[in-house]
Structure formats: C-alpha cells, structure tokens
Amino acid sequence: MMLSLNNIESAYGPIKAIRGVSLTVQQGEISTVLGSNGAGKTTILKTISGIIDPRKGSVVFKGLDITAQDPALIVQQGLSHVPEGREVFALLSVRDNLLMGAYTRNDRDGVARDLETVFGYFPILRERSHQDAGLLSGGQQQMLAISRALMARPDLILLDEPSLGQTHP
Numbered sequence: 001m002m003l004s005l006n007n008i009e010s011a012y013g014p015i016k017a018i019r020g021v022s023l024t025v026q027q028g029e030i031s032t033v034l035g036s037n038g039a040g041k042t043t044i045l046k047t048i049s050g051i052i053d054p055r056k057g058s059v060v061f062k063g064l065d066i067t068a069q070d071p072a073l074i075v076q077q078g079l080s081h082v083p084e085g086r087e088v089f090a091l092l093s094v095r096d097n098l099l100m101g102a103y104t105r106n107d108r109d110g111v112a113r114d115l116e117t118v119f120g121y122f123p124i125l126r127e128r129s130h131q132d133a134g135l136l137s138g139g140q141q142q143m144l145a146i147s148r149a150l151m152a153r154p155d156l157i158l159l160d161e162p163s164l165g166q167t168h169p
Contacts, residue, residue: 001063002027002156003048008057010047017043021057025156042084045158049081050074062155076104078155082162086141088148090134094125097133097144101151111151118147 003025010018018040025031033041046052048059050071058067066074071081080101089097098118102111119126122143128136133144142162149157 001025002029002061004058004060005044005048006058006060008044008047008054008059010043010052010054012043012052018047019056027155042160045081045083045160049079049158051081072104075152075154078153079158080149080152080154080156081158082145082149082160084160086138086145088133088136088141088144091132093130094133094136094144095129097148098125098151101148102153104152110153114151114153118150121150122147 001024003023005021005023008018008021009016021040021044023031023033033044035041043052047054048061048066050066050069050073053068058065060066061074061077061079064077066077066079089100092100095115098115099111102114105111119129122140124140125144125147128140133141136144146157146159146162
C-alpha cells in the first residue's frame with residue numbers, strides 16, 4: 001500500500017475541517033478526492049503532507065507512519081505536494097524554482113536529466129527559464145509548480161486543484 005489515512009481529524013483552531021477521513025491508495029493507482037468548496041479536500045492533502053498536524057488518526061506512507069512529521073522529511077521519503085494556487089517562488093527564476101524542487105537530491109547528473117525532462121513536458125518553461133516565476137501566466141505557473149514537484153523524483157504526488165490557473169479557449 002502506497003498511502004493510507006486512518007480516521008483522520010484535522011482542524012484550524014477550534015474549527016474541525018475534516019473528521020473520520022479514511023482512504024487508501026495502492027501503488028500505480030490514481031485516486032481523486034471530490035467534494036464541494038469547503039468540504040476539506042485541501043485540508044486532507046495538507047494533513048498528508050505534514051503542513052497540518054491531525055488531531056486524531058494516522059497517515060501511513062509506504063508502510064511508515066508519517067503522521068505529523070516535518071514536511072521536509074515527508075518530501076525526502078518520496079511524497080510531493082502541489083498546493084492549490086500554484087505557490088511558486090515569484091522572485092526566483094523558473095530554473096531556480098525547478099532546482100528548489102530537487103533540494104533533497106544530491107545526484108547532480110540526475111537533476112540535470114530531470115530538468116531536461118520537465119522542459120520536454122513544458123517547453124515554455126525552458127523558454128522562460130531565466131525569467132522570474134511571478135511573471136508567468138497562471139497556467140504557466142501551474143506547469144512550473146507541477147514540474148517542481150516532479151524534480152523531487154517522488155513516489156507519490158498530491159495535486160490540489162491542478163487545473164486552477166489554466167485558461168481554456
């Protein structure tokens with residue numbers, strides 16, 4: 001099992017945002033959490049990635065209990081989170097944003113190969129690689145946020161509102 005949430009309860013101060021959430025994700029699966037605005041989807045992802053500590057329950061990733069672990073340690077264990085609203089480092093270049101995604105890695109040649117891979121997925125990022133990320137369009141910032149997560153070489157990626165910022169003709 002890749003990921004398991006067991007009876008998770010998380011809150012923002014005195015306000016319970018989610019309670020009794022349990023789910024499992026097997027390796028190779030694509031899973032989706034659906035719900036209306038305010039239903040707790042973002043809170044679930046923030047709880048998994050360690051941004052919010054749950055009040056109850058547990059989060060198990062690849063057989064290890066990661067409940068309330070430091071987010072940096074969770075990334076090192078192979079889990080990347082692309083937050084809602086893109087959250088790029090606006091004053092850093094596109095290239096530096098991508099390299100921030102690889103901050104836990106020490107395989108320089110692998111990082112260079114993965115940089116070329118994400119430029120292949122999203123050629124506009126190569127064209128804008130020296131531009132400040134804050135100057136990209138919303139859709140381009142989303143491409144950058146996803147690519148930054150890929151640079152960590154994760155076993156699992158959490159995508160929160162992945163189409164946010166995209167424009168459709």
